[in-house]
Amino acid sequence: MKRTAFLAALASLALPTLASAKVTFTGYGDLRYNAGTQFTLEAPPATLTRLGTTGTHATSRGFSANAIGLFASTQVQEDLQFLMDVTFKNIGSSVDDLSLQYAYLDWAPAGEAHVRGGRVTVPFGYYNENRFYAFQRYEITPPIFQSSILGLPIADWGVSGQDKFRFAPFTVEASAYVVNGYGSQSNQPTALRSISVLGGLTLSRNLHSTDNNHKPSGGARVSLQEIGGQKVETGLSYYGGWWDSSGLEPMYMLDYHLHAVYKGFDLLFETLHLGVRGDTGFQQSLGSPNWTTDGGFANLSYGELRVKGKTLAPYGQIESYRTRPNNGDSAREILRSWSAGLALAVSPQLTFKGEYLRLSYMLTDVASAGSVSLPADIVQLAAVVTF
Amino acid sequence: MSKAESDGQHLARLLETELQGKVALRRVSYSDRELADPIAKGRLVASLESAKLVVALGDESSRLVLGEVENARVYFVAASASGQTLRGGSVSCLFTYSAEDLLRALPEKAKRGVLVLYTPGYEPLLPEIKAAAAKAGAQVTAKSVAGRRQLPDAVRDTEDMTKAIWVLGDPILDEGASFEFLTERALALGLPLMTAAAGRVARGAALASVAAPESLTRRAAQAIAALAAGGKAGGLALAPAGGPIIYNAALKDRLGLSPRAPQWQKAQ
Numbered sequence: 001m002k003r004t005a006f007l008a009a010l011a012s013l014a015l016p017t018l019a020s021a022k023v024t025f026t027g028y029g030d031l032r033y034n035a036g037t038q039f040t041l042e043a044p045p046a047t048l049t050r051l052g053t054t055g056t057h058a059t060s061r062g063f064s065a066n067a068i069g070l071f072a073s074t075q076v077q078e079d080l081q082f083l084m085d086v087t088f089k090n091i092g093s094s095v096d097d098l099s100l101q102y103a104y105l106d107w108a109p110a111g112e113a114h115v116r117g118g119r120v121t122v123p124f125g126y127y128n129e130n131r132f133y134a135f136q137r138y139e140i141t142p143p144i145f146q147s148s149i150l151g152l153p154i155a156d157w158g159v160s161g162q163d164k165f166r167f168a169p170f171t172v173e174a175s176a177y178v179v180n181g182y183g184s185q186s187n188q189p190t191a192l193r194s195i196s197v198l199g200g201l202t203l204s205r206n207l208h209s210t211d212n213n214h215k216p217s218g219g220a221r222v223s224l225q226e227i228g229g230q231k232v233e234t235g236l237s238y239y240g241g242w243w244d245s246s247g248l249e250p251m252y253m254l255d256y257h258l259h260a261v262y263k264g265f266d267l268l269f270e271t272l273h274l275g276v277r278g279d280t281g282f283q284q285s286l287g288s289p290n291w292t293t294d295g296g297f298a299n300l301s302y303g304e305l306r307v308k309g310k311t312l313a314p315y316g317q318i319e320s321y322r323t324r325p326n327n328g329d330s331a332r333e334i335l336r337s338w339s340a341g342l343a344l345a346v347s348p349q350l351t352f353k354g355e356y357l358r359l360s361y362m363l364t365d366v367a368s369a370g371s372v373s374l375p376a377d378i379v380q381l382a383a384v385v386t387f
Numbered sequence: 388m389s390k391a392e393s394d395g396q397h398l399a400r401l402l403e404t405e406l407q408g409k410v411a412l413r414r415v416s417y418s419d420r421e422l423a424d425p426i427a428k429g430r431l432v433a434s435l436e437s438a439k440l441v442v443a444l445g446d447e448s449s450r451l452v453l454g455e456v457e458n459a460r461v462y463f464v465a466a467s468a469s470g471q472t473l474r475g476g477s478v479s480c481l482f483t484y485s486a487e488d489l490l491r492a493l494p495e496k497a498k499r500g501v502l503v504l505y506t507p508g509y510e511p512l513l514p515e516i517k518a519a520a521a522k523a524g525a526q527v528t529a530k531s532v533a534g535r536r537q538l539p540d541a542v543r544d545t546e547d548m549t550k551a552i553w554v555l556g557d558p559i560l561d562e563g564a565s566f567e568f569l570t571e572r573a574l575a576l577g578l579p580l581m582t583a584a585a586g587r588v589a590r591g592a593a594l595a596s597v598a599a600p601e602s603l604t605r606r607a608a609q610a611i612a613a614l615a616a617g618g619k620a621g622g623l624a625l626a627p628a629g630g631p632i633i634y635n636a637a638l639k640d641r642l643g644l645s646p647r648a649p650q651w652q653k654a655q
Contacts, residue, residue, distance in 0.1 A: 022458055024433040026425035073429035075437030078413075081430060135424065348423040386425045 023074045030066040030134035031383045037061070039359075039376035047370030050284075051195065065091035066382070067134065069101070081106045102155050113163040122154045123162060123175035123221045124237045125270050126257035129153075134384045138315045138343040140355040141380070143297040145321040145335050146272070149193075156180050156209040158216065164225075171225040173235075181217025181241035182251055183210030184281075191281020192243050192251065195363065195372075217241020219253075231261035249278030264304030271296035272321070286332050287366035288325030295321025295335070301343075311345040332364040353382040394600075398444045398465060401600055405608035410615045412442070422451070435459055440614055442607075445483075446584060462614065464607045465598065465626075467556045467583035479614075480623045481607050482512075482556070482583065486519035487628040488596040489581050490527075492651075493551055494643040497579050498525035500550035504532050504541060506557040511623040519625075527553075535565050542572055549578060556583025566590070579642045585633040588654035593642055595633045595654075598626030 037060045041053070048055055069087040076082055084103040090096035104118030121129055127146060131137040132153045146152055158179030165172045185191045223235030237255040242248060254273040260266075274293040276282075283289040297319035305312045316339065323333035341355030361374040403412055415434065421427035432455045435441050441461045443452045449466040463480035490498065503516060513529050520527045528548065532541045538560060542552070552573055554560045560569070561583060570591030573580035579593035588595045603626050613619065634644055636653045646653075 022433070022436040024429045024436060026429040026432075028425055071426050071429045073426075073433035075433045078437070081433060083426075083430065085426075133426075348419065386423065 023072050025070060025072055026387060027068070027070040028133060028135050028384065028386045029068045031385070032064050032066045032140070033381040034060060034062050034064070035379040035381055037376065037378045039374060041372070041374050043365070043372040044368065044370035047365045047368040047372060050365065050368040051372070062092075067091075069133070076105070079108045081108075101153055111163070113161070115159070115161045117159045119155055119157050120160045120177065120179070122156055122177055122179060122219070122239070123160055124154050124219065124239055124253070125221075125255040125272075126233070126235070126259050126268060127152070127270055130259075131268070134382070135351070135386050137299075138301045138303075138313045138351075138353065139299065139317055139339060139341060140353050140382045141317075141337075141339055141357050141378070143270075143299075143317065143319045144337050144359060145293075145295060145319060146270075146297070149335075150272075150274075151208055154209075156217075157211070158218075169229070170227045173223045173225055174220070175222075176218070176220040178216045178218040179241075180209055180211040181215075182208070182243050183212030184244055188281055189245050190278070192249075192276055192279040194281030195285060212245050213242055213247035215242045215247040217251075223257075231259075233257075233259045243276070244278060249276075251276045264302050266299075266301045266303060268299045269296065270298075277326075282323075284367040285363055285365045286323065286325040287329060288327045290326040291323055292326060293321055293323040293333075295319065307344070311343075313343045313345070314341070315343065316340045332366070334360075334362045336360045349386045351384045353380075353384065355380050355382075394465075395445045395447070398600055398604060401604040402442070402444070402464070402608060402611075405604055406611060409608075409612050417451075428455075432456065440611070442611060460614075462607070462611060465603060467561070467585075479610060479619075481603065481610065482623070482625050483585075483598050483603070484556075484583055484596040485598060485626045485628045485630055486512075486516045487522055488630060488632060489553065489594060490520055490523035490525040492594055492596070492632045492634070492644075493523075493525065493579060493581075494645065496643070497551040498523065500548045501525055501527040501553055501581075502542070502545050502549040502551070503527050503529040503553045503555065504538070504560055505529065505555040506532055506534075506559055509555045509557065509623065512555060512625060515625050532560060535559055538565050538568060542569070546576065549576075551579045551581060553581040554583065561587065566592075574638075577641065579638075579644070585654070588633045588635050591635070593635050593638050593644065596626075597630050597633060599630040602627045602629055 040057045041055055043055060067087050067089045068091065069085055072084045074082050082105050085101040087099045087101050088095045089099060100119060102119050102121050104116045104120045107115045109115065123129060127143065131142065142152060156179035158177055160175060160177035162173065162175040182192065185194055188194060217240060219237065219239035221235055221237040223233055225233045235257050239253040241251055243251045252275050255270060257270040259268045272293065272295055277290045279289050279291065282291060297317060299315065299317040301313050301315035303311060303313045305314070318338045319336065321335045322331035324331040337357060337359045339355055339357035341353060343351055343353045345351045357378040359376040359378070363372040365372060399414055406412055415431070417431055421431065435452065435456050436459050438459050441452060441456060441459050443449045443461060443463045443466065445465050446467055449463050452461055465483040466480055467483055490501065501520070516527060528545060530541050530545065532538050552569060554569060559565060566587065569580055581594045582588065582592040583595065585595040585597050606627055632651045633654050634646055634651055638644070639646065
């Protein structure tokens with residue numbers, strides 16, 4: 001239930017300001033228990049050899065901290081904040097990943113307008129800005145293509161601007177940005193995506209941002225919000241840039257999103273169209289350096305169920321993405337997943353989650369004339385705490 | 388929208404009207420959802436910490452400010468709690484209840500022995516309470532209570548003389564186990580329990596007072612304007628008289644309360 005109270009901050013020249021801006025720290029922890037992961041990697045010997053890996057059937061189980069994040073916020077002046085997120089990820093016996101998720105100055109010149117500069121979360125789609133963090137969503141596992149291959153959050157060094165325009169039956173939110181953009185793999189300058197980056201099969205963290213050339217990338221998003229006074233939002237997003245070091249090979253993305261909340265049901269639907277040219281990395285698998293990915297995901301949850309006064313939210317999620325070469329051949333990479341789970345909010349700061357996920361990944365590798373198949377079943381429990 | 392939300396909005400509008408052209412105010416609103424989001428909460432608290440003066444309207448905002456804001460000057464309006472939890476460069480508070488209204492609402496026999504319980508930090512209210520008692524024809528005895536553990540003895544030591552109990556609103560005394568003890572004891576002794584927060588009346592207290600929004604915001608605006616001019620706001624103060632009395636209808640006959648419309652309102 002929404003509760004609103006009001007404060008007023010006084011701006012007056014008569015009172016002295018504080019000598020230094022105070023930094024406010026908040027944070028979160030996403031603690032996991034892998035109750036059972038089973039996956040099978042199957043491919044012909046020639047394909048496995050080319051990808052530098054071996055076929056396997058593996059199971060795993062164990063505790064870990066998926067992410068622990070610290071947010072820092074400080075008011076530099078009345079209309080200017082500096083915001084930062086440092087996240088420790090994939091924490092087992094050591095920290096595998098230390099990320100600066102975002103770090104930017106946020107200027108609010110007037111009304112609902114914002115101009116951000118630094119490492120900004122790119123206003124692309126809905127999920128990226130509103131569901132990336134574990135405390136922003138019920139599900140444990142975000143859509144795998146967006147999170148593992150595209151890489152969530154989509155954040156980059158640059159500048160973004162946003163404003164809202166309120167009309168009677170709806171609100172229009174418009175955003176635009178200029179950033180460094182996605183770039184090639186560090187050890188393969190002509191490869192944007194490659195599933196054998198490190199001499200082995202690499203599916204996740206396949207795309208990443210890098211200041212690869214003299215041309216910035218950019219894009220925009222337009223959303224219709226509060227349609228008819230209801231919690232309904234729909235929008236279109238575009239990203240475009242050049243990913244290779246010469247600045248000649250394009251990459252673009254189009255995204256459509258629909259988010260609706262009605263009588264406790266929360267539906268998010270997002271589709272993605274991704275187009276790339278000149279990618280010699282993925283060419284070996286797809287048979288062409290020019291390829292497109294089409295797909296999307298849908299997430300449905302119900303947040304009005306109460307058990308002893310606590311919210312118990314069932315949810316389900318499905319996704320499907322296909323990548324095909326632009327030479328007319330059929331899709332060579334197919335990623336599908338579905339998951340279902342429950343989230344129990346025992347307090348505003350603590351939520352327990354349980355989830356089953358089924359992943360199906362298939363890649364037809366043209367270079368070795370074979371197919372990689374990776375089905376996986378994952379059962380997880382999670383505790384998400386905010387502070 | 389809940390009553391607290393609509394009351395908060397109403398106070399905000401009145402305050403903005405009173406201060407229009409005199410002091411620049413920026414309204415900040417938030418929701419439970421934002422407080423549960425550490426990013427949104429961090430941004431909210433950071434903006435409050437940097438303000439030259441934070442004006443917290445009502446108990447909900449006061450609790451947030453008390454819990455999160457450390458360095459900014461704070462002026463609480465229509466709060467029911469203050470006290471030793473306040474730190475930093477604050478603080479002034481204009482409480483939501485009127486001493487004169489509360490004391491006048493008591494039955495005559497209860498006026499002869501009002502035990503005022505308070506925690507350290509509330510001393511500045513005592514002169515105003517004693518002055519209001521003189522006007523209302525009441526006799527008050529003020530007793531400082533350091534914490535929850537001292538509460539039972541503070542009540543029992545004066546039971547012979549006590550005809551009514553008034554808790555000045557520190558959450559240490561006005562919530563949880565302390566409040567349950569006070570309601571049980573008051574009920575057992577047949578004494579009216581007066582409380583700072585109107586919400587407590589439905590949970591066992593007998594009486595509370597709520598300030599009339601217009602007179603409250605007028606006084607608050609004077610204090611804020613004084614602060615803006617570099618002066619002092621005057622520490623802790625109680626609301627002016629003339630607002631509604633909230634009473635517990637289930638205890639009316641037992642305690643000899645005499646509701647008088649339209650000022651008296653049943654607790655919801």
